[in-house]
Amino acid sequence: MEGCTDRDAFKARVPVVTYEDLRPEIERIANGDRSNIISSHPISDSGTSAGERKLMPTIEDELDRRQMLYSLLMPVMNLFVPGLDKGKGLYFLFIKSETKTPGGLPARPVLTSYYKSDHFKYRPFDAYQVYTSPTPAILCTDSFQSMYSQMLCGLLVRTEVLRVGAVFASGLLRAIRFLQLHWKELARDIETGTLSAKVVEPSIRAAVAEVLEPNPDLAAFVAAECAKDNWEGIITRMWPNTKYLDVIVTGAMAQYIPTLKFYSGGLPMACTMYASSECYFGLNLRPMCDPSEVTGFHNAAPQFRFVRRKNVLLSIDSDKTDEAELQAAVERAARLLAPYGASIVEYTSEADATTIPGHYVVYWELMLKDCREGLWPEAAVFERCCLEMEEALNSVYRQGRNGDAIGPLEIRVVRGGTFEEVMDYAISRGASINQYKAPRCVSFGPIIELLNSRVLSKHFSPACPKYGPPKK
Structure with a gap:
């Protein structure tokens, strides 16, 4: 078989396997075995997926590949929505708590690994990837402090925001619900130029202090809009230059589409890439089309739509119940x-x-x-x-x-x-x-x-x- 390059030989040597096929080897790695079991590269992390979390060994080079894919997303989007380098993205991004395997490797969700990596924390400036949320807010495990400061910073630059998003549609709707519950406190902070005492994390307070100053006019606007009984189109009322929503609305997330349309005034929803916790598959070269129209081919590369997770009965966010x-x-x-x-x-x-x-x-x-x-x-x-x-x-x-x-x-x-x-x-x-x-x-x-x-x-x-x- 040495030197063979045909498809059948590859399939014979590298058969399709399931997680259960690899579980014994993965457990050896998790328990501290550092020999070349699955990869010749050292395992740096242990990502997680599925209902009861499944461990997925990760190497440092994988983050390099993911970073390269991220860098391609906005140039593709700019073909459909020009000028995205002239404004900012309001993204509600969060990390989750982590544990360690018996062998000492960190075990955490894949996105948490990325946000906590140097690739994200010390990323070079990119005009297409300017976020309103301070990095310390994204890296705070306290969900209230993180959401409060991300929402506040997004409101402070409301006219500069060109796109609004989260990883999942459910996350963006939680942000809107948070605004419904806390707009009075947020407006007060904007009016006085002082951050709520409920946000105690020093790194967040320092980051917000760099952009927060008294703005009575903005505070009055936020209060007036949020006090209205009708919240239809609240996203475009708060962030009037928003061109699209950047959220996953396929699979189980499709159930949130009507609510997102209500709150956004019918803004288009873009899904920018094909990805899962296990791996990233590629770019969506038609990100602004309806998910049901993604299917077919781009040259010889398949285009497909995500229908559902296998054997999953119920799902609200990242949960999967069979x-x-x-x-x-x-x-x-x-x-x-x-x-x-x-x-x-x-x-x-x-x-x-x-x-x-x-x-x-x-x-x-x-x-x-x-x-x-x-x-x-x-x-x-x-x-x-x-x-x-x-x-x-x-x-x-x-x-x-x-x-x-x-x-x-x-x-x-x-x-x-x-x-x-x-x-x-x-x-x-x-x-x-x-x-x-x-x-x-x-x-x-x-x-x-x-x-x-x-x-x-x-x-x-x-x-x-x-x-x-x-x-x-």
Whole structure:
């Protein structure tokens, strides 16, 4: 095989593998083995992905390759939106907490690795990559201090902002919700030229002090716009020169498109590259088109659209919950109903993106052994069931809940016979009665409407599930 360059020989020597195929080697690296197991280059980091975080060894050269790809994004965008080097980008960027593997390698999300690297912190000036957010704010793990200072700095240069974005659509909507909750404090800071005492990180205070000075006119404008009941088009009202939104709106993030259109006044949404935690695939050479039109070829290079994550049932942000995980969570919560003689007949779920942040909704149809009045479980029992389900979900979900990425899980109890009606509806649309099974997740509008019209009660998780911060 030596010296062969044909495709079949390559496939024979380098077969397609899954994470499970490589898990033993990855665990050796995580546990401290520094021999040339997967790469001849030293492993510098251990990125993470998927529901229960999967470790992905990374070498220093990989950040060089990613940096090179980043440098190509804006020149491509400039072909469609000229003049992007004449203004700034308001991007809400955040890092997440990290741990260490038993062998001492840092284990953290891929973007956290990039933001904390010298590649990002000491990047050379690029007129196409001027951000309004100070680097210390992006590198702060306290979500309030980070968001507050990034929003404040974005407001201070509102007319210079040419694009607004975040990694995921959900992150940009969280920023808008943050503005709804804290505009009075932000306006006060702008008026007085002093940063809120709630922001205590010295590096952030020093960075913000360089751009913050009293501006009563701007403060009055922010207050007047945010005090209005109608927030339609708030992005273009706050940042009037915004040409597009730079966010991922494919896959599970597509559920946020209507809300983003409402808040942006219909601005175009650009997805600039093909990427995943495992690797970056390439550039999107048609970033301004609808995701459904990305497909086809550019010369011999394939163009494709991201449809969904494999085996993922529910996703709000970076969380990924599959059917088996949801089933286990429901079974765990159902045990709390046993003392009341209640059991779950059937269930389904949806990722509700109409709230900010979005949250999981689980529909339960119950059966009682004793139907006498007064034996129905009280509201507090269902609330405990919500929290019990959250405790059973993966660490990425629980981390998102302990931050501000995911809202409290909700259980909606529906009346008896509801899932029979769902089945009847599915059969009326052509489903086979012999092969029908209740869907464990629904996104089809008429079925969601049917479920919601049969709701008897709604219950939310009363607290965040346990998620311990990494030990220092």
